[in-house]
Amino acid sequence: xxxxxxxxxxxxxxxxxxxxxxxxxxxxxxxxxxxxxxxxxxxxxxxxxxxxxxxxxxxxxxxxxxxxxxxxxxxxxxxxxxxxxxxxxxxxxxxxxxxxxxxxxxxxxxxxxxxxxxxxxxxxxxxxxxxxxxxxxxxxxxxxxxxxxxxxxxxxxxxxxxxxxxxxxxxxxxxxxxxxxxxxxxxxxxxxxxxxxxxxxxxxxxxxxxxxxxxxxxxxxxxxxxxxxxxxxxxxxxxxxxxxxxxxxxxxxxxxxxxxxxxxxxx
Numbered sequence: 170x171x172x173x174x175x176x177x178x179x180x181x182x183x184x185x186x187x188x189x190x191x192x193x194x195x196x197x198x199x200x201x202x203x204x205x206x207x208x209x210x211x212x213x214x215x216x217x218x219x220x221x222x223x224x225x226x227x228x229x230x231x232x233x234x235x236x237x238x239x240x241x242x243x244x245x246x247x248x249x250x251x252x253x254x255x256x257x258x259x260x261x262x263x264x265x266x267x268x269x270x271x272x273x274x275x276x277x278x279x280x281x282x283x284x285x286x287x288x289x290x291x292x293x294x295x296x297x298x299x300x301x302x303x304x305x306x307x308x309x310x311x312x313x314x315x316x317x318x319x320x321x322x323x324x325x326x327x328x329x330x331x332x333x334x335x336x337x338x339x340x341x342x343x344x345x346x347x348x349x350x351x352x353x354x355x356x357x358x359x360x361x362x363x364x365x366x367x368x369x370x371x372x373x374x375x376x377x378x379x380x381x382x383x384x385x386x387x388x389x390x391x392x393x394x395x396x397x398x399x400x401x402x403x404x405x406x407x408x409x410x411x412x413x414x415x416x417x418x419x420x421x422x423x424x425x426x427x428x429x430x431x432x433x434x435x436x
Contacts, residue, residue: 183250184257185230188213188221193230196243203238229253297414299398303406306395307336309413313389314340320350322388322428324377328401329385330355334364345371354435356382375435385411388428391421 172194180190195211196202208218222241225231229252234240300306314337345351351372356379357365368374385397398410
């Protein structure tokens with residue numbers, strides 16, 4: 170029995186590459202088989218079959234039988250996925266531990282020194298970038314919010330207000346506790362009541378007419394500006410594009426005065 174395209178696409182989503190998907194499904198249909206048999210059945214190059222089957226074994230999808238020639242035995246899909254999930258969780262935890270240990274090591278200080286030396290060689294015009302995808306924008310905002318010393322000024326949409334709350338409210342509350350002044354201008358309705366109430370506990374939040382705001386803008390410390398270049402409703406999050414600039418001239422002399430004027434006219 171050949172798996173449907175929907176099944177193969179779903180297997181791709183859980184991290185199996187094309188050859189892994191083909192060979193696993195082929196093995197499911199055979200129960201036990203040699204690499205040569207699976208190569209022919211799945212139409213996978215024989216030169217790649219052994220290493221792909223080894224990868225499937227490491228992930229918990231197949232069992233290798235110590236025979237001559239080697240044979241591969243499948244296990245029930247439910248059990249295979251459970252094994253794969255446990256291994257992934259174990260690997261992720263191990264990687265997180267390694268990263269945490271690295272962060273506290275002397276090697277981290279060495280990398281920070283290299284970074285600072287490198288940044289001293291960068292001209293102000295080079296301190297800008299396009300951020301492709303909403304996740305990239307929020308990752309950059311998280312970094313900028315963490316480093317904020319004086320102020321964070323935000324204009325955003327109703328949907329952007331939801332994102333601000335779900336993705337950054339804990340961090341914003343933390344930096345506000347350190348004395349960072351936070352201002353948020355956004356349209357909101359009754360359904361946003363709990364969000365506005367929570368944000369108002371540590372930030373100055375003002376309501377904007379929905380028709381007056383069509384985009385998202387962030388100013389951090391008068392040094393950094395993040396400006397969304399796409400409508401958050403008209404594009405898929407992966408197609409969202411934002412512009413980041415680390416230019417005090419742009420932030421202090423162009424963007425911040427516009428924000429201050431806009432803010433002063435709000436109730």
